[in-house]
Amino acid sequence: MPLIHSWVTSANSADTDFPLNNLPYGVFSTDQLDPRCGVAIGDMILDMGQAEAQGIIDLTDEPLFELPFWNDLMEQGPAVWTALRNRLTALLSKGSKDQHLIEPLLLPVADATLHMPLVVSEFTDFYAGRHHATNVGTMFRGPENALPPNWLHMPIGYNGRASSVVVSGTDIRRPWGQLKSPDHDTPAFLPSRRFDMELEMGAIVGMASDGPLTVDQADAAIFGYVLLNDWSARDIQAWEYQPLGPFQAKATATSISPWIVTKAALDPFRTSTPEREVPLLDHLKDTGPMLYDIDLTAALAPEGQTPTTLTRTNYREMYYSAAQQLAHHSTSGCPMNVGDLLGSGTISGPTKPERGSLLELSWGGKDPLTLDTGDTRTFLEDRDTVTLSGHAQGDGYRIGFGTCAGRIMSAHATPYRP
Amino acid sequence: MPLIHSWVTSANSADTDFPLNNLPYGVFSTDQLDPRCGVAIGDMILDMGQAEAQGIIDLTDEPLFELPFWNDLMEQGPAVWTALRNRLTALLSKGSKDQHLIEPLLLPVADATLHMPLVVSEFTDFYAGRHHATNVGTMFRGPENALPPNWLHMPIGYNGRASSVVVSGTDIRRPWGQLKSPDHDTPAFLPSRRFDMELEMGAIVGMASDGPLTVDQADAAIFGYVLLNDWSARDIQAWEYQPLGPFQAKATATSISPWIVTKAALDPFRTSTPEREVPLLDHLKDTGPMLYDIDLTAALAPEGQTPTTLTRTNYREMYYSAAQQLAHHSTSGCPMNVGDLLGSGTISGPTKPERGSLLELSWGGKDPLTLDTGDTRTFLEDRDTVTLSGHAQGDGYRIGFGTCAGRIMSAHATPYRP
Structure with missing residues (x-):
């Protein structure tokens, strides 16, 4: 599988850990934002809580991402896991018509504090x-x-x-x-x-x-x-x-x-x-x-x-x-x-x-x-x-x-x- | 310490597991009632969810007992543990002026299904x-x-x-x-x-x-x-x-x-x-x-x-x-x-x-x-x-x-x- 190009230019670098092919899930906070779910893309984080609040990501009736863990998303099962990955790939791909919606929801990883990405059960x-x-x-x-x-x-x-x-x-x-x-x-x-x-x-x-x-x-x-x-x-x-x-x-x-x-x-x-x-x-x-x-x-x-x-x-x-x-x-x-x-x-x-x-x-x-x-x-x-x-x-x-x-x-x- | 006499007569028997001196904490349900906290007294259970809802037990601002576990009560710490025990002892003691309030909140243990009394963390x-x-x-x-x-x-x-x-x-x-x-x-x-x-x-x-x-x-x-x-x-x-x-x-x-x-x-x-x-x-x-x-x-x-x-x-x-x-x-x-x-x-x-x-x-x-x-x-x-x-x-x-x-x-x- 080749690189999937993103309009987030730092995600297209050969040495970033977080190209569009990756889309890893974490929990972050800033001075302004309480801990919530985020997705790393290049050197940026997509605020998933905001993306959900604005209806850009809308997988289920219940909110999944304005939470300080990914357990609730996991609970939804593999069909929703796949739907989320497909939606994120579409939103962040080069040429996406939704770039103007997502751009305001990105912040530099360097400005965020990262937290435990899940509640560990055992x-x-x-x-x-x-x-x-x-x-x-x-x-x-x-x-x-x-x-x-x-x-x-x-x-x-x-x-x-x-x-x-x-x-x-x-x-x-x-x-x-x-x-x-x-x-x-x-x-x-x-x-x-x-x-x-x-x-x-x-x-x-x-x-x-x-x-x-x-x-x-x-x-x-x-x-x-x-x-x-x-x-x-x-x-x-x-x-x-x-x-x-x-x-x-x-x-x-x-x-x-x-x-x-x-x-x-x-x-x-x-x-x-x-x-x-x-x-x-x-x-x-x-x-x-x-x-x-x-x-x-x-x-x-x-x-x-x-x-x-x-x-x-x-x-x-x-x-x-x-x-x-x-x-x-x-x-x-x-x-x-x-x-x-x-x-x-x-x-x-x-x-x-x-x-x-x-x-x-x-x-x-x-x-x-x-x-x-x-x-x-x-x-x-x-x-x-x-x-x-x-x-x-x-x-x-x-x-x-x-x-x-x-x-x-x-x-x-x-x-x-x- | 001698037996503390209760107006719940079955609690005064020498061979009950649950005299007033005990007051053990469990979680029960019936066909009508969802699982909630209860206290055993003789061969009866006191519905703690109801006792709290009616304001008879009122230890904290947040509800503690209309829940299917005792963890939230435990979280309150030893001063509240003691306050609860003292309040229950007063309510259930022989001669309590509150007997008429509590009596309708008792049901036979035999009519209840018992559940895990806590969420086990580890x-x-x-x-x-x-x-x-x-x-x-x-x-x-x-x-x-x-x-x-x-x-x-x-x-x-x-x-x-x-x-x-x-x-x-x-x-x-x-x-x-x-x-x-x-x-x-x-x-x-x-x-x-x-x-x-x-x-x-x-x-x-x-x-x-x-x-x-x-x-x-x-x-x-x-x-x-x-x-x-x-x-x-x-x-x-x-x-x-x-x-x-x-x-x-x-x-x-x-x-x-x-x-x-x-x-x-x-x-x-x-x-x-x-x-x-x-x-x-x-x-x-x-x-x-x-x-x-x-x-x-x-x-x-x-x-x-x-x-x-x-x-x-x-x-x-x-x-x-x-x-x-x-x-x-x-x-x-x-x-x-x-x-x-x-x-x-x-x-x-x-x-x-x-x-x-x-x-x-x-x-x-x-x-x-x-x-x-x-x-x-x-x-x-x-x-x-x-x-x-x-x-x-x-x-x-x-x-x-x-x-x-x-x-x-x-x-x-x-x-x-x-």
Whole structure:
């Protein structure tokens, strides 16, 4: 599919994240405007609340866009999702007769504050990248037992904490927790010393269900994707995770990018999962290409310094697609809701510069990284900023996700109470 | 504290669960009335929506009770919680001058349908009963390694699935999942064969927070308690739980009793946690009695048969209080919200008839139980009904929880789709 030209000229640039082919959904505010739905086009945002109030976009009887989340649009289902995308494409295309109506409703992204684009119903994080699971397993259990026996048969996941999902740009306070060093008999309550990032994609469930879904039904239920950084306290996790899995180690924060890139926008970039080492059971079998070819990077900048790229990887490295994850999630009859967020798991490629976490990049802290600034890192230091970015590369355009950034604050920063 | 006499005569009986000292909060409907808040008193329900509409209960400017959940009342905070309890006690006390106003707003519990009493924000399940953890650990890892090394230092927990929490009386469909038997190389997708119940209490968070809470702050933030049955597929769990903990094994359903018994009602029954084998770290130290002396039973009835009591235990058997669980839950800075539900973990006492799950009662299925009907059970069969009940025994009255019941339906029952 070629670039669709827009009368918003910045949307026709080969290096914008937001050409007309993308049309990602976010929530913004300005000094004058309360938080409401917006669509990114080039370096501008279309105020969807105003477009709806003026009757230019008129999909349903009830208002959908003068709200600080996209959940109500998702609730309308795929026919309305498609109708909205078609209407926006027509309004913003070069030669649109409605340009004079829309032009007054655009404002520069640079003038807006971006908020969470959805109300997250529940958050689930998976462990579905094979290189990541192999790296972590090798570190903790040795190369012979790197992958748990179940790993090639199902996308391993755990329930995370929706209340801790925050939008890009939110500062992240280093967590306190119980740490137990091997040379002490008892734990101590201290700030985490091994606080880490995880480069992931998040899939957003757009249709509710209350019974097992096929992989095809699951793919149809996904509304869109975001970048996701699942901040992780490795030392808290090491002490707490047996036998019931990660809990407080993963509960400080999970950052997501502010723009939901729809499944429709990513459709030209569908790609298959890797070859299967063992056949999947029928309910999880691939029925078509359900991963996406999305280049991903993570960069780290100490305060006031230029960022160093830590990793370059691609979403196609996942062993399981989000559709397979959602199908597995529903096997037990677990009700899934609009706004459920599924983290892919850390996305690492096969080589060292493709690793998606500092745990892997510094091999458990044994092999410090040297940044471009000359600083070294094993895990994150206070006031480091981590920035994820990603895009699918089309012919002369790209479908970008913007960035997902977070800065680490001291464990003693407010609101620390006790 | 003695019985407070009510002009609702059924509330003065020594064996009602709902004397005036209790005043538990639920949501009910009838053929004529949409779901709304109600308070149980003896064998009657007070229609709180009507009481508010008529101005008899008038705590805030915004309506709180013509809603199908108690979250909005909880949001008002402890001063309003206390004001409501005081007002209800005055209205329903023997000799109240307002009896003629309230009498028309009472209807028999028997004529009402009970619904979920709250919107569950997120659900966390703990593993904080020592006898249960010791029993399970002994089965899986042997008596020397029964308790994981972290267990005596923190309340181990994992995030569950709020979407699967249902009210007592909801049928529970036996889940499908990946099962892997030791004599097969690969798993199969089948209905669970080891589907179990877990006798627990649930604590409901009534105040939001966004940083670490002390144990005292956590206790103050708890609004009330319910009975909770965390249905568990032991065979799904055995295959899936390494390394990230239980996921689909616990996602089919969690049942709760329909009446929230407030912390205020339980206050006379506070009791201390057991003696500590190792000292807790300061942030988890007991600061007062925060468990409750609540007698608990679980019974099992095959379809059409009389129930057999499976277990008799008490909430005071927990090693950690709900306040300690909530304090631990917040250590990492995890934001907690009104409506968060914390499962205690299975409550087993020290002897066999006090065990709170079939896994323990049948010792992993090796030692079948014989029911009073002559049937035997290792795990649950289709159309078995499990009923939990519980009460704190006062002098001449009791603070009861009603029951928490669920019937097992076939794995092939609707809505099974694939």
